[in-house]
Amino acid sequence: MSYFKKILIANRGEIARRIIRTCKRLGIETVAVYSEADALAPFVDEADEALCIGPAQAKKSYLDVEKVIEAIKQTGASAVHPGYGFLSENAVFARRCEQEGITFIGPDARIIELMGSKIESRRQMQQAGVPVVPGWDGSLESVEEALQIAENLGYPLMLKASAGGGGIGMQLVHDAEELRKVYATTKQRAVSSFGDGTLFLEKWISNPRHIEVQIAGDYEGNAIHLFERECSVQRRNQKVLEESPSPFLDEETRQKLLETAIRGVKQIGYTTVGTMEFIFDDQKNFYFLEMNTRLQVEHPVTEEITGIDLVELQMQLAAGQPLPYQQDDIRCTGHSIECRLYAEDPKTFFPSPGTVHRLVLPEENIRLDFAIKEGNTVTPFYDPMIGKMIVHGFTREEAIEKMNLALENVRVEGITTNQTLLQWIIQHGEFRKGEYTTRFLDKILETV
Incomplete structure (x- = not known):
């Protein structure tokens, strides 16, 4: 059964090939977007259409929301599959798809934003009676506040980026000296990786x-x-x-x-x-x-x-x-x-x-x-x-x-x-x- 006539795959590599396989079985046409570095990659050949959207750097190709939106419109695709990584959990991209009448094969922007915040997602789960790791649910405003909260929670703790994922933006701290030492660099990394420097603290569970x-x-x-x-x-x-x-x-x-x-x-x-x-x-x-x-x-x-x-x-x-x-x-x-x-x-x-x-x-x-x-x-x-x-x-x-x-x-x-x-x-x-x-x-x- 064809759920869509044509979809664009806003990703690369093995996940793009994997999505193409299912689409071929279902009779759905596929469009691959690729960077200059991926011009000879197998997924480019296996898609029904392929369009180069920029240089090798992901920010100038796979992560460029407007370039991907333009590729969808140019090729006449009615839906986009984001795979994982890149734009798959990008609320701005999901919202742009909604604005353009393009089906985003994933949740709506509201859900992405809600669950993309580790602080807010903890709160939602607590309301549902889902147990969460003991910790501090509020965002940390300064290293001094972090030190005070950590003293009450007890070490060791995980200092975590609220917008983090994939193991990025996490730092184990064993004492106040270590927390003071890594606070600024963890916050800076959160900003550079996710555009959001909000940090919070959770108890460390050893050997989990x-x-x-x-x-x-x-x-x-x-x-x-x-x-x-x-x-x-x-x-x-x-x-x-x-x-x-x-x-x-x-x-x-x-x-x-x-x-x-x-x-x-x-x-x-x-x-x-x-x-x-x-x-x-x-x-x-x-x-x-x-x-x-x-x-x-x-x-x-x-x-x-x-x-x-x-x-x-x-x-x-x-x-x-x-x-x-x-x-x-x-x-x-x-x-x-x-x-x-x-x-x-x-x-x-x-x-x-x-x-x-x-x-x-x-x-x-x-x-x-x-x-x-x-x-x-x-x-x-x-x-x-x-x-x-x-x-x-x-x-x-x-x-x-x-x-x-x-x-x-x-x-x-x-x-x-x-x-x-x-x-x-x-x-x-x-x-x-x-x-x-x-x-x-x-x-x-x-x-x-």
């Missing part, structure tokens, strides 16, 4: 688990979950590997988590696909962390266990249709794992741009969502993730073995990747037992 719930809502007030994803394997607060379902949760805790996420969704009247993120302590107490009002990088593991195409679901909801599923229709079948292959040094995490002279990927029992092909150049201008490897098994053990075999058969020449790090993770005893936390990767790197 990071687990998120995939949700969806429609214009009739219905809401569903599509189970959870375990996202605790992280470097610098950014995810490296995800799996579903979480090996940490017992069934009682899982049901409590999923029901809590639905309460949060209904509180704000959410009308598309999104993700509720939670942090767990070692006693399985959980707290709302943030909401992502877009598709997640790790969405394929949910698709693998449910059989539901989340990009198609986004388009259905954006077209004003009700949810096509009741909660009881959705089943979690088997286990899925996703590994993110980055063009970066596996120990320092420094990017490794360059030309990929050879690329050999496994072909059986695996889903590959890749940004590049052999001969492409990985540029220094964008996120260094070059692709995702996703496996599905009847059991977690089977999924682990499939991923282990797949990683053994990857060959990338011309650039450095994190392939060896992913192999260490998959083969590590703590991971195999499902006993890891967000500190897991740091512990691995201390021993290799």
Whole structure:
């Protein structure tokens, strides 16, 4: 079924290719916009139309709202899919689309603004009875105020940017001296990264688990979950590997988590696909962390266990249709794992741009969502993730073995990747037992 005749994809790389695949299946025409650096990228060739919108710098191409709007109008697209990153959670862009009569495949600007503020989203969740991490909900006006509040809360604490995301704008502080030292630089980074220097404080939960719930809502007030994803394997607060379902949760805790996420969704009247993120302590107490009002990088593991195409679901909801599923229709079948292959040094995490002279990927029992092909150049201008490897098994053990075999058969020449790090993770005893936390990767790197 064609929900739209033609959509423009305001993104690049593997997510652009992934959206194109669903559109081709549904008979929807696609328009790719690209920077000069991406002229030879696979997504440009795979779209029905392609339009260069600027130089390599994202601010002059993918992040330029007016250039993207003009491209939509020029090509006659009736809708835009923002993917993730770039303009996907940009309320100004969503509002401009509304003004121009363009369907934004995502939530409206009000929801983006509401949930884009970590302070306001905490308040909304508290009103819905969703537990939040203990902390200070007001914005900090000065380092002196921060020091006074921190004294009352007790250290250690997380100093966080209200508009932050993707692990950016977070700073762990252990005492007053450290808070005084990092306050100004954290605020400055928040301004430069998000255009908003508002900071707040939360209690630090040591050795936590990071687990998120995939949700969806429609214009009739219905809401569903599509189970959870375990996202605790992280470097610098950014995810490296995800799996579903979480090996940490017992069934009682899982049901409590999923029901809590639905309460949060209904509180704000959410009308598309999104993700509720939670942090767990070692006693399985959980707290709302943030909401992502877009598709997640790790969405394929949910698709693998449910059989539901989340990009198609986004388009259905954006077209004003009700949810096509009741909660009881959705089943979690088997286990899925996703590994993110980055063009970066596996120990320092420094990017490794360059030309990929050879690329050999496994072909059986695996889903590959890749940004590049052999001969492409990985540029220094964008996120260094070059692709995702996703496996599905009847059991977690089977999924682990499939991923282990797949990683053994990857060959990338011309650039450095994190392939060896992913192999260490998959083969590590703590991971195999499902006993890891967000500190897991740091512990691995201390021993290799």
